[in-house]
Amino acid sequence: MVAVRADTASPDARAASPDARAAFPDARAAFPDARAVFFAAAPAYRTTANALPVEAAMPGTPAVDLSVRIGSLTLRTPVMPASGCFGPELGALIPVTELGATVTKTVFGSARGGNPVHRLTEIPAGMVNSVGIPSHGPAGYLASLHPRYAALDVPTIISVGGHRPSEYAPVVAALGENGAAFELNVSCPNLDRDGTDIGSDPAAIREVVAAVRLVTVKPIIVKLPVLVASIADCARAAEEAGADAVCVANSIPAMPLDALTRRPILGNVIGGLSGPSIKPIVLRLVWLASRAVQIPVIACGGVQTVDDALDYFSVGASAVQVGTASFARPFAAVEVARGLRQRCQDAGVGSIRELLELEVS
Amino acid sequence: MSADASLASEGAPSPGLLRQAQHGVDELDRREAYRQSREAAARARAFAEADAEALDGLVSVRPRQTVPRPQPVWDDAEVLVHEPVGERYRRLVVASSTIAHTALAGQFLMITVPPHAGDTILLPRPMAIHRRRPATADRPGTVEMIYGVVGRGTRALAAVPVGGTLQITGPLGRGFEFDSGTRSALLIGRGVGICGVMGAAEDARTTGIRTTMVLSGRSAEQLLGRADCAELGVRIIEATDDDGSSDLLTLQNSLRARFDGATPERTAPDVIMVCGAGVLARLAAELGAHWGVPVQASLEAHMACGLGYCHGCAGPVRTDPSVEGPLVCADGPVFDARIPVV
Ligand SMILES: Cc1cc2nc3c(=O)[nH]c(=O)nc-3n(C[C@H](O)[C@H](O)[C@H](O)COP(=O)(O)OP(=O)(O)OC[C@H]3O[C@@H](n4cnc5c(N)ncnc54)[C@H](O)[C@@H]3O)c2cc1C
Ligand SMILES: Cc1cc2nc3c(=O)[nH]c(=O)nc-3n(C[C@H](O)[C@H](O)[C@H](O)COP(=O)(O)O)c2cc1C
Ligand code: FES
Numbered sequence: 001m002v003a004v005r006a007d008t009a010s011p012d013a014r015a016a017s018p019d020a021r022a023a024f025p026d027a028r029a030a031f032p033d034a035r036a037v038f039f040a041a042a043p044a045y046r047t048t049a050n051a052l053p054v055e056a057a058m059p060g061t062p063a064v065d066l067s068v069r070i071g072s073l074t075l076r077t078p079v080m081p082a083s084g085c086f087g088p089e090l091g092a093l094i095p096v097t098e099l100g101a102t103v104t105k106t107v108f109g110s111a112r113g114g115n116p117v118h119r120l121t122e123i124p125a126g127m128v129n130s131v132g133i134p135s136h137g138p139a140g141y142l143a144s145l146h147p148r149y150a151a152l153d154v155p156t157i158i159s160v161g162g163h164r165p166s167e168y169a170p171v172v173a174a175l176g177e178n179g180a181a182f183e184l185n186v187s188c189p190n191l192d193r194d195g196t197d198i199g200s201d202p203a204a205i206r207e208v209v210a211a212v213r214l215v216t217v218k219p220i221i222v223k224l225p226v227l228v229a230s231i232a233d234c235a236r237a238a239e240e241a242g243a244d245a246v247c248v249a250n251s252i253p254a255m256p257l258d259a260l261t262r263r264p265i266l267g268n269v270i271g272g273l274s275g276p277s278i279k280p281i282v283l284r285l286v287w288l289a290s291r292a293v294q295i296p297v298i299a300c301g302g303v304q305t306v307d308d309a310l311d312y313f314s315v316g317a318s319a320v321q322v323g324t325a326s327f328a329r330p331f332a333a334v335e336v337a338r339g340l341r342q343r344c345q346d347a348g349v350g351s352i353r354e355l356l357e358l359e360v361s
Numbered sequence: 362m363s364a365d366a367s368l369a370s371e372g373a374p375s376p377g378l379l380r381q382a383q384h385g386v387d388e389l390d391r392r393e394a395y396r397q398s399r400e401a402a403a404r405a406r407a408f409a410e411a412d413a414e415a416l417d418g419l420v421s422v423r424p425r426q427t428v429p430r431p432q433p434v435w436d437d438a439e440v441l442v443h444e445p446v447g448e449r450y451r452r453l454v455v456a457s458s459t460i461a462h463t464a465l466a467g468q469f470l471m472i473t474v475p476p477h478a479g480d481t482i483l484l485p486r487p488m489a490i491h492r493r494r495p496a497t498a499d500r501p502g503t504v505e506m507i508y509g510v511v512g513r514g515t516r517a518l519a520a521v522p523v524g525g526t527l528q529i530t531g532p533l534g535r536g537f538e539f540d541s542g543t544r545s546a547l548l549i550g551r552g553v554g555i556c557g558v559m560g561a562a563e564d565a566r567t568t569g570i571r572t573t574m575v576l577s578g579r580s581a582e583q584l585l586g587r588a589d590c591a592e593l594g595v596r597i598i599e600a601t602d603d604d605g606s607s608d609l610l611t612l613q614n615s616l617r618a619r620f621d622g623a624t625p626e627r628t629a630p631d632v633i634m635v636c637g638a639g640v641l642a643r644l645a646a647e648l649g650a651h652w653g654v655p656v657q658a659s660l661e662a663h664m665a666c667g668l669g670y671c672h673g674c675a676g677p678v679r680t681d682p683s684v685e686g687p688l689v690c691a692d693g694p695v696f697d698a699r700i701p702v703v
Pocket of ligand 1: 512664
């Protein structure tokens with residue numbers, strides 16, 4: 001059995017009722033499948049698609065409000081995919097409108113081809129990827145990908161990258177009015193500084209954010225790397241320069257070797273480790289960052305279940321991103337969002353804060 | 362010391378001697394095991410290098426598909442059959458009416474591997490759809506896969522019991538396609554790659570295309586696909602390492618001789634479809650060039666999403682450094698294979 005049903009009691013595929021198919025967006029579907037059942041199991045509030053949560057609460061229980069503010073943007077639920085671990089292809093596989101937002105793969109200023117094969121692997125410590133962030137540049141993104149994100153009917157957070165601090169603002173400017181917010185991926189080698197990560201250098205973070213702040217009024221999220229001398233200093237630098245949130249964190253630099261040949265598995269030799277094993281490392285960073293800044297901290301690292309999300313909320317996170325877990329379970333993020341609501345309902349509370357107060361008291 | 366014990370100690374070696382002897386045996390075993398592991402490493406390296414070299418410049422994305430690609434779904438599929446096939450492989454039949462109904466020849470699934478013995482597998486594993494059996498009035502549609510147990514993921518997969526469920530996502534990718542007017546086909550599969558091309562044999566059967574399949578493998582006992590070919594009316598050519606018939610040059614020569622055009626039966630096939638190794642794809646492309654017929658080759662790549670958004674599965678196609686090459690999961694796994702003009 002796949003342990004996927006812990007948070008939402010979806011019926012077995014075989015127990016699918018005929019009306020499960022009604023929610024199935026693909027007209028060609030001739031048979032009920034687990035995906036169709038999952039769509040059909042959406043909480044009642046889904047009928048009011050774009051509105052803020054006004055789900056049918058049971059009489060006598062408070063309505064659950066999971067909404068979270070990132071600057072001027074309000075997300076219906078504090079769960080979203082991690083950059084690079086989501087694509088519009090998932091629109092037909094999961095009810096994306098149940099997520100707070102989507103996050104795009106990082107868009108760079110110029111076109112990039114990506115790294116040589118192999119680009120990813122799995123070792124006992126987790127997933128390691130060195131995709132190398134292929135990108136068509138902002139114009140290519142707007143022409144081919146953005147319309148598909150926009151069609152998903154949830155806010156699109158566009159991830160933006162650069163090889164020097166000066167490269168970010170022009171990309172954001174070129175993206176113009178598109179997207180609901182920008183996530184600045186500063187876990188990129190700084191070519192002005194011998195390849196040290198931009199995000200490990202508070203001065204460089206300040207420079208990036210200040211420049212982007214000048215070209216957009218939309219919310220700015222700064223996605224920080226794991227390997228930094230002081231995550232508090234990095235988060236504060238982002239906040240002081242005008243960021244609306246920080247995302248903690250990116251994958252952890254790692255080097256997987258083939259057990260038999262002792263050669264690097266990845267074409268790029270090194271890659272980023274992700275998945276459940278990085279959660280304790282990121283949990284510490286989220287805790288430290290949350291104590292350092294007033295702006296929301298979005299936690300990203302190894303979230304698989306609603307309890308992983310609640311762990312992050314309990315150390316100060318305001319929202320979570322789900323990355324690697326989506327590959328094996330495309331519905332993982334939706335399941336976490338549903339699970340948070342369910343937990344609040346079960347506890348008879350109206351918010352995650354109240355739920356956590358109840359749990360630690 | 363009793364009389365018995367002293368007698369025994371005269372006839373048998375002392376525990377110390379035994380230990381020493383055992384130590385010597387262990388030492389020999391260990392050396393042998395070490396030697397074998399180094400040999401396996403050298404083979405793995407040589408195979409990877411030969412594959413990369415063979416595929417260099419060979420494949421390109423196929424022209425636009427005529428049949429619309431089915432919408433992938435994920436399903437919790439009941440495991441109906443899960444049994445060993447020979448020494449090296451396992452057969453897995455799961456129930457999913459949607460996927461059995463929609464899957465095209467040469468498409469694949471991503472199988473989410475449940476945790477096993479405390480080991481959690483994060484990434485789903487790509488597996489070719491070997492056979493599709495659409496639903497009938499009294500049983501659900503099924504898909505069959507055959508896989509080799511090669512690492513952590515497939516080891517954990519092998520532990521899933523009949524009656525359990527597996528989460529599968531599919532059907533995925535761009536499969537094999539017969540142009541209209543195709544009258545005959547040569548399919549070439551090696552090892553589990555035989556499963557990659559079997560879907561094309563199913564289609565050929567439905568549309569009345571005369572089909573021959575090369576079943577290649579290490580030994581005759583381990584060859585997959587004989588029963589499937591018999592069921593589908595496919596002529597078989599066996600090629601195995603143990604008698605040398607799978608050697609690339611030998612195989613190429615025997616296929617050229619077999620389809621030398623001497624009789625109508627020996628007319629060259631209208632299309633070649635291949636799955637199993639880069640070197641076989643190149644062999645097929647050489648035959649294709651010789652006969653002047655198109656070649657479709659199914660490739661593998663490490664994958665995470667299988668849907669085209671993680672960009673993890675770059676295909677072996679060289680492009681301008683600023684342009685991303687095709688993705689095996691979305692633009693393939695089936696590509697055109699053509700010998701590059703130098
Ligand atoms: C489109 C496609 C169809 C396939 N069809 C079949 C099939 O029908 N039967 C079969 O036995 N095998 C098939 N494979 C190969 C199969 O996916 C791998 O053998 C399997 O992923 C190995 O997993 P593992 O954990 O046991 O090995 P490990 O070596 O422990 O895996 C480590 C990582 O590398 C990846 N990996 C290792 N080898 C391969 C490989 N050859 N191809 C892709 N990823 C790999 C794994 O997915 C995993 O992420 C297919 C691969 C692709 C891409
Ligand atoms: C295949 C893959 C691609 C990724 N691409 C990006 C990217 O383009 N930009 C980015 O900021 N992070 C990228 N990441 C990092 C993730 O967004 C996330 O920070 C990391 O995987 C940790 O979260 P997880 O453990 O939930 O996966 C990628 C991760 C993976 C696995
Ligand atoms: S496996 Fe994700 S893009 Fe191909």
